[in-house]
Amino acid sequence: MKEEDIVKLLQAYKAGTLSEAEAVRSIAEVPFEEMKFAEIDHHRELRQGMPEVIYAAGKTPAQVRDIFYSLYTHSKGNLLATRARQEHYDKVLEKVPEAQFDETARLIYLDRDKSLERDSEHEILILTAGTSDVPVAEEARLTAYLFGNKVRTCYDCGVAGIHRLFAHLPEIKQANVIIVIAGMEGALASVVGGLTDKPVIAVPTSVGYGASFQGVAALLSMLNSCAMGVSVVNIDNGFGAGALASKINKLR
CATH class of the missing domain: 3.40.50.1970 (Rossmann fold)
Known part of the structure; x- marks a missing residue:
């Protein structure tokens, strides 16, 4: 569930078209996406400020691709897959062509905040x-x-x-x-x-x-x-x- 979906639920509750129990149940249900090989935590961005980070080591290229794409479609923040290899990146590009790969850091990432002005004082x-x-x-x-x-x-x-x-x-x-x-x-x-x-x-x-x-x-x-x-x-x-x-x- 995306942040805007939760906002809509709260608006519907305030408008009286949705009961409190229904709103709570809708938010609580399916906080993660079940895949055959993983359960993707789509609420992590709401709790911690950034989507779930993928640990690519031990995962197949196809698994990393599918998890990365799932996070891509369900989040707004930057995405990150650590300990990745070139073959992981090649697969991710099939579904997220704007993703980047840093070979030294072994990171696949998507920088959605390129225009963000970072605080130089801190x-x-x-x-x-x-x-x-x-x-x-x-x-x-x-x-x-x-x-x-x-x-x-x-x-x-x-x-x-x-x-x-x-x-x-x-x-x-x-x-x-x-x-x-x-x-x-x-x-x-x-x-x-x-x-x-x-x-x-x-x-x-x-x-x-x-x-x-x-x-x-x-x-x-x-x-x-x-x-x-x-x-x-x-x-x-x-x-x-x-x-x-x-x-x-x-x-x-």
Whole structure:
């Protein structure tokens, strides 16, 4: 059920042509669409401000296409499919030709807010320790952008050459929320947390040699940070960081 359908129901209720029980039943019924392989949550946009996001990994190209198209026809907001491959995108184009694909971020998306003027006074900053962390950072960047935020990025400024980080102190001071993405030992999050009074979202990545344990070492370092105001999301979870940063940024 689309937002305008709910508005019509409420108008009919106010006009007396629909009883309260009928209006409640109509809104409550079928809040999701049943498919053979998925149940699409069409009320999520009303609850959370953005349509359901598709996790494409493990889904067939045809499944991603059909879910994407269902969301396309039942929503108004931007659409996003994470961890997607080229074959997923090729299928989505069959039904939504205006969809786009970012190969680095592994995201299929539809930007319906291209003309939206994003608030430059409340900016999300994304910092990465190294270039190898950029795919996760781009997932975070595009997610936050599609949620309606202005995003700035500073890549490859880890603690191995900490003077590179200090060169970005003006951007760190200006940001409203900071996402810090690092693999190896994950030290960058603690350093940034000690430089700012803004919330820091740390993202451990699976980048590193054997003892990094595919990101577990960075995850534990970030969880044990002594810096105030550092929160941590799951390993390689750029989407989660971008979505959380957006929610924090909009609390103002």
